[in-house]
Amino acid sequence: MKNKKRGMAMVASSVLAVSLFSFSTSIHTSAKTQTVSSQAVSKNYLIAYKQSLPKDYQTEIKNAGGVVVKAIPELGAVEVRSTNPDFLTKLNTTSIAAANIEKSFKLENGNPEGADGKPVALTPDSNGTYWSSQWDIRHLTNEGKSYAVESGGTKTTSGVKHKAVVGIIDSGIDADHPDLKANFIGGTNFVPKGGYYRDVPEEMGNPKDVTDTNGHGTHVAGSIAGNGKVKGVGPDLGIRAYRIFDANGSAPTAPIVDAIVQAANDGVDVINMSIGGFDSLKYYYGGTRYSDIADVLLWKRAVQYAVNKNVTVVASAGNESLNYADKKSLTDYMNASYADLGIRFSGVTIEVPGSTPGVINVSSSNKWSSNNLAFYSNYGNGFIDVAAPGGDNGPVYASTLDLNQRDFTYRALSTWPRYLDAYFTMQKNQGYAYLHGTSMAAPKVAGIAGVIKAAHPNYTPSQVEALIEKTALDYGKPGHDELYGSGEANAFTALTGK
Template sequence: MNKVLIKTLITVTLGMGFVAGGTASGLAAENQVTETEGKNLYVIAFENELPKEYEEVIEKAGGQVVKALPEVGGIQAQSDDLAFLSNLKKVPSIEVANKEVPLALNQPATIPNLAETAAINEQGSLWDAQWDMQRVTNNGKSYEIETGGYVNDEGETVHKAVIGVIDTGIDPLHPDLQKNLLGGRNLVPAGMDATETGDPNDIVDRNGHGTHVSGIIAADGHVKGVGPDLGIRTYRVFYSEQALTLPSIIIDGIIAAANDKVDVINMSLRLYNTSKTIIEGETYKTTADTLLWKRAIQYALKNDVTVVGGSGNESLNLDDKNEVTDYLNTLYEPFGITLKGPTTVVPAQMPGVINVSASNKWSTQQLAFFSNYGNSAIDVAAPGGDYGAEYAETLDPATADITNLILSTWPTYLGLPYTYNAGTSMAAPQVAGIAGVIKAANPDLKPSQVSAIIKQTAIDYGKPGQDALYGSGEANAYRALMDVKK
């Protein structure tokens, strides 16, 4: 058989969650946002809807409105006035306001001197390397029931459901994604770095993460997604190759996706919320960005959008709120942030969001070594990949087997068109794809019903019944669609 060998990027993304301010190397995100240094940005949540005179309110306090978020009663503002926050506290209609902390996707963990190839067979397929997709679709049997769309008489794909991917963007010309890409929006304001002009149509992925996630959902080419005919709408909320952002940009992305009437939102990202946050000596019972994020999730759910999030990649027991808080304090201390009290993952642990842990190729009793877990936290698991059983036991890079990772699309202009990655970032889109094909099969289902079907039809790995690792089990598209079609 004539085979074409394609070398794949070995960018193993084990940490695609958020850290406030920086990366594993200790380089602060504030130092990377060169174009916004000195522009003190704030998030402000009003108690109810935005008052008509909100711009005047902010100006009187010593600031300027940068972005209004009327759907959730919030704004982003800029001020160089040291008394700005104090002035805002005097406004009765404002519930909470705080300085906005830049966020970054964790940087990829890599195994040096590791090389691998993936073979495209003569039919042009990398299916043999997609163990995750084989498992989630029951070796492709779910495609026989629902792919997320169909080809009409004119040869055009009609998308029966659309997934909003809030991430780093997409390679809009990737051959495996092009036919399912319905556009999207760039929510990154002008000036965040030298390349950002504020063009709402600039959805080009600078990092690769969003392209990889999109392929897991709806690729149709050398690799296949869970729903190879699902529509994708991209909401780019990260800028630069380092994938930096601000909370208000993500909130804007959630609102935009809901307003565009997508069926499902995937967020392979997260931050943490605690009962008490101390930023530069100021104490907050809740921060404005977390409050507005909660409102944005509720806004999406009320608009019949199913929301999926990853549980995070720190190997934390999310049931042990103090363990999570202690971990974060170690991480955030260099940036002048202290957390106190119980901590939860945002958005994954918010009401109505499907919280996904990462399963692996080699075990039905253990999660991927990096995945967060918790009996009261996890709804379902899905393949997120890892380095294999021997690596999980020894943590010796020499034992790493990358065929245990998740193969998906990658921006062609960043190297080669496919890469192996791992993380709850890869697990969440598996579930988002399942939610998408469920909606394609039955458009009338509400988010709570979609969530219930995914949980009820999950394969019960781990301890019998609900457990801390898998929740209800590993999500499965074939079983879910069989249930919908009854």
């Protein structure tokens, strides 16, 4: 496989969603965990009960030295905080299926290198839009022809009547962005006051405040339902924002799976999760054996809950350039990534949520090749369902790996919060940015799923996925392959069969 340079993934300086293993402590500075000897170490735990939550679960947790942070009864799940180092061993395990230290995910906002490519100055087309710069959406929609078949909604005298809604579990949204405002229909903030680790004072804990403090969620939203200077796959789809990343870019598992439940209960048709990380079924820290079994179990329950409510779930495959079918390489990657924390991984490594049953897992294709994925994209037989354009740095960079040869116009152009600083790919903040990553690929598939649901409201998630895969462009090796899965998803072919 060409252009699989794992070390370049973070040098690319895109917004990439990756897993961050951390033991939460009582005091944090920025995004780094620090332990203060005068205070007891606090850890967050996930508990998955065998069935529903027992009537006395709060008493049992209290007796073991824990405090309930969040209960998710739909999943039989509880998030707990405890300073008791023996908390797990003191639990009454009769009714518990699994319990483990909670994992945390981190939005990585890469800093530009000194040798970075030149920022882009956006020049509008003659009609005032940036359509000519949206190579990815133009390709997916056959130069916009799919919009005439299904745009996701219909115009009315009072606005847009959305025929399908996509829930975006991410960093929030610039809800007043002119390209998104007409399609935004609400959302929920899961970030508590002070952030997850009480180190983000600007977090007020308002459940209605889905303001995007990172930019990632707004960019994803534009690829799904932008309708202005940039277009999404379904420019009339409704979008709901579920903010799970705090201003430091952190998000434990519990609020993410809770957001899946909430989105399903809200009646969305599709969920997009441009997030991902790794769970391990066996690792050692300080000589003690741990496992992420509860984490894996709750991902499965949450996705199944959504599917049972007729929700199609889409996720990004990740940006570590790893072959998921090579299990040893995954364990080696984990050990190399977390060696400085004294953690040793020896069990099976599982990517979540992409590999979770019921999820459409998306790898990242690019503009210039139908045989090579974007250099950062994860891949693997049995792991990838379909690919979609997530962008990269262009063919010159691919052949030279010269940082000066990066062409940002090969990345994906979409909406960016107008109140944030310009992303480094742009000369100034015009409300748009070029990003790349599987985070940019997944929302294209979520948008395709959305317009399919708009056209066929009775389709089940399995029918939506089957149509996406059947009509995907057969890139790479003929048939299903390790890079593209069933092929590169396409809105026009999905809606027309052509």
